[in-house]
Amino acid sequence: xxxxxxxxxxxxxxxxxxxxxxxxxxxxxxxxxxxxxxxxxxxxxxxxxxxxxxxxxxxxxxxxxxxxxxxxxxxxxxxxxxxxxxxxxxxxxxxxxxxxxxxxxxxxxxxxxxxxxxxxxxxxxxxxxxxxxxxxxxxxxxxxxxxxxxxxxxxxxxxxxxxxxxxxxxxxxxxxxxxxxxxxxxxxxxxxxxxxxxxxxxxxxxxxxxxxxxxxxxxxxxxxxxxxxxxxxxxxxxxxxxxxxxxxxxxxxxxxxxxxxxxxxxxxxxxxxxxxxxxxxxxxxxxx
Amino acid sequence: xxxxxxxxxxxxxxxxxxxxxxxxxxxxxxxxxxxxxxxxxxxxxxxxxxxxxxxxxxxxxxxxxxxxxxxxxxxxxxxxxxxxxxxxxxxxxxxxxxxxxxxxxxxxxxxxxxxxxxxxxxxxxxxxxxxxxxxxxxxxxxxxxxxxxxxxxxxxxxxxxxxxxxxxxxxxxxxxxxxxxxxxxxxxxxxxxxxxxxxxxxxxxxxxxxxxxxxxxxxxxxxxxxxxxxxxxxxxxxxxxxxxxxxxxxxxxxxxxxxxxxx
Ligand SMILES: [Fe+2]
Numbered sequence: 001x002x003x004x005x006x007x008x009x010x011x012x013x014x015x016x017x018x019x020x021x022x023x024x025x026x027x028x029x030x031x032x033x034x035x036x037x038x039x040x041x042x043x044x045x046x047x048x049x050x051x052x053x054x055x056x057x058x059x060x061x062x063x064x065x066x067x068x069x070x071x072x073x074x075x076x077x078x079x080x081x082x083x084x085x086x087x088x089x090x091x092x093x094x095x096x097x098x099x100x101x102x103x104x105x106x107x108x109x110x111x112x113x114x115x116x117x118x119x120x121x122x123x124x125x126x127x128x129x130x131x132x133x134x135x136x137x138x139x140x141x142x143x144x145x146x147x148x149x150x151x152x153x154x155x156x157x158x159x160x161x162x163x164x165x166x167x168x169x170x171x172x173x174x175x176x177x178x179x180x181x182x183x184x185x186x187x188x189x190x191x192x193x194x195x196x197x198x199x200x201x202x203x204x205x206x207x208x209x210x211x212x213x214x215x216x217x218x219x220x221x222x223x224x225x226x227x228x229x230x231x232x233x234x235x236x237x238x239x240x241x242x243x244x245x246x247x248x249x250x251x252x253x254x255x256x257x258x259x260x261x262x263x264x265x266x267x268x269x270x271x272x273x274x275x276x277x278x279x280x281x282x283x284x285x286x287x288x
Numbered sequence: 289x290x291x292x293x294x295x296x297x298x299x300x301x302x303x304x305x306x307x308x309x310x311x312x313x314x315x316x317x318x319x320x321x322x323x324x325x326x327x328x329x330x331x332x333x334x335x336x337x338x339x340x341x342x343x344x345x346x347x348x349x350x351x352x353x354x355x356x357x358x359x360x361x362x363x364x365x366x367x368x369x370x371x372x373x374x375x376x377x378x379x380x381x382x383x384x385x386x387x388x389x390x391x392x393x394x395x396x397x398x399x400x401x402x403x404x405x406x407x408x409x410x411x412x413x414x415x416x417x418x419x420x421x422x423x424x425x426x427x428x429x430x431x432x433x434x435x436x437x438x439x440x441x442x443x444x445x446x447x448x449x450x451x452x453x454x455x456x457x458x459x460x461x462x463x464x465x466x467x468x469x470x471x472x473x474x475x476x477x478x479x480x481x482x483x484x485x486x487x488x489x490x491x492x493x494x495x496x497x498x499x500x501x502x503x504x505x506x507x508x509x510x511x512x513x514x515x516x517x518x519x520x521x522x523x524x525x526x527x528x529x530x531x532x533x534x535x536x537x538x539x540x541x542x543x544x545x546x547x548x549x550x551x
Contacts, residue, residue: 040375040376040377040378041376043375043376044378044415045415045416045417045418045444046415046416046417046418046419046444046445047413047414047415047416047418047445047484047487048414048415048487049415050415050418051418051487068375068376073296074292074293074296078375080375081375084375103296105300105372106293106296106297106300107297107300108373109300109304109371109372109373110371110372110373110374110375111300111303111304111335111371111372112335112338112339112342112372112377113303113331113334113335113338115296115299115331117292118292118295120292122291122292123292126292150322150327150330150331151316151317151324151327151328151330151331152316152317153295153315153316153317154314154315154316154317155290155295155315188321188322190319190321216330217322217326218321218322219321219322219326219327219330221330221334
């Protein structure tokens with residue numbers, strides 16, 4: 001069986017679930033294909049977050065997206081965190097669970113950021129073993145997402161895309177490819193984003209992220225506070241040409257607009273995907 | 289070259305104490321776009337901003353009372369002493385009240401620690417465990433002869449605190465347009481409850497006798513014992529009515545999640 005055949009079919013076009021939209025989602029039930037929830041926000045005992053999550057789940061497929069797995073940390077895996085994650089998954093039955101290729105702290109401290117890893121054999125072995133342990137514990141494959149980064153380590157002896165590809169193949173995990181993060185990192189580290197896309201194993205790409213960002217001097221900061229920009233849309237089309245129809249999600253964490261505005265952005269993603277798909281079908285017909 | 293644990297330790301030290309001269313710059317690439325220092329600073333600055341924002345959300349009134357500049361200074365010194373040790377930022381502020389109470393400088397304004405305690409209780413009540421609540425209808429169905437032996441369980445979100453300062457009044461104006469009243473201290477502390485009912489957070493003060501009765505109920509004393517205790521404040525013939533009135537109010541407020549009596 002090839003890796004491709006084990007991918008879930010695309011869920012379509014979704015949004016990150018944000019508290020500002022709770023009521024509108026329940027009252028208006030906008031035509032959204034699916035929602036992504038931030039796992040840590042629902043690892044609580046009760047109250048509003050779980051109240052809305054339980055109700056929203058009745059109307060939309062959900063996936064769980066975490067920020068605290070810290071898969072690359074040299075601290076031991078946080079067993080308490082993993083138990084909470086598994087418990088939440090049992091409660092809301094997400095289509096899948098994802099987190100980031102990063103580390104968030106050591107010595108039991110959490111910096112609540114997605115720090116980049118050095119791309120070394122040592123880090124690769126470490127991350128692969130931990131993803132395998134997490135997947136065994138959760139009883140399912142997880143998706144690992146590329147992060148935006150602002151620095152590279154002198155210790156790195158491979159590129160981020162080589163590292164990510166090796167991680168996914170050796171750990172047998174799936175990928176959440178953040179198109180905006182590739183764009184941001186390509187600018188900050190001066191590489192060609194297409195080289196990155198070309199290197200990824202298409203059969204493992206189960207989800208895409210799109211988002212906006214902001215400029216800070218010469219560097220681009222991944223702030224999720226603005227609409228997706230044109231170069232990122234172009235890169236999205238390139239990703240679809242390589243990976244086929246993939247569940248696509250727009251992330252917005254700050255300056256959160258009303259749902260219709262985000263739905264317009266999703267419609268744009270859908271239009272791009274349809275034109276890429278039409279072009280590739282036409283090409284296939286010509287070949288036949 | 290550093291092993292992964294050392295590299296991460298150095299990186300984290302830099303984020304926590306960017307100016308303490310830890311040797312991390314050599315481990316990070318400098319190029320035409322930006323130096324290692326500039327690149328590292330993005331992470332160090334973002335760390336303070338992110339944690340500061342989390343504290344600002346949880347301590348709105350404290351922020352208003354202190355003003356931007358002082359609140360920012362407080363956040364910096366707080367996260368320096370209490371970096372996050374939890375996988376969720378939700379827990380970041382849990383030591384704020386103690387920090388303010390024990391800190392040489394902030395302890396000189398004791399209203400700050402009380403305000404922080406009150407705001408933190410709001411945070412705790414917000415996502416505390418859910419539970420059913422007892423209704424007056426449930427109470428009416430209890431056998432009358434069992435009343436003396438009734439014991440009560442508080443809703444999991446209920447918290448109690450004693451305040452000398454006019455903290456709820458300060459809190460109440462924090463996110464509104466009107467000016468905050470002056471902090472004022474009373475000679476005696478007042479007992480307050482903070483809890484969540486359905487999805488809303490509530491608070492109210494308790495008179496001395498009700499505060500004692502609630503405390504006794506939470507400590508597992510039965511209704512009969514609570515009635516005897518109330519004799520300290522109320523004439524004996526008025527005790528049953530007073531106690532029953534309190535119980536009804538607790539139930540109406542959604543404070544009681546279970547009533548037990550011997551089978
Ligand atoms: Fe993302």
